[in-house]
Amino acid sequence: MPKKEPRKKVGSAGRLGSRYGTRVRARVRAVEDREKGYHRCPECRSESVKRVGSGIWKCQRCKTKFAAKAYTPNIAPIEKEISQTAE
Numbered sequence: 001m002p003k004k005e006p007r008k009k010v011g012s013a014g015r016l017g018s019r020y021g022t023r024v025r026a027r028v029r030a031v032e033d034r035e036k037g038y039h040r041c042p043e044c045r046s047e048s049v050k051r052v053g054s055g056i057w058k059c060q061r062c063k064t065k066f067a068a069k070a071y072t073p074n075i076a077p078i079e080k081e082i083s084q085t086a087e
Helices: 011-016 022-036 076-086
Strands: 047-053 056-059 065-067
């Protein structure tokens, strides 16, 4: 019997099967990996923010809940705004 070749890991885009093309599936996987990972909290600065819903993020450490972009919490403008009001 011939040995089985190891399968290529496709991650979350594996649900799409062979449809839509390689590039589209790679982009879907990249977006979903960023979306489902941990992000930095604007309050306590720890890497413990997870996505609760579309545009809703919650820090698991300090329990801060905030709204941001749908797939990544881009909080750069918030940091700038906080630093200007603190002066």
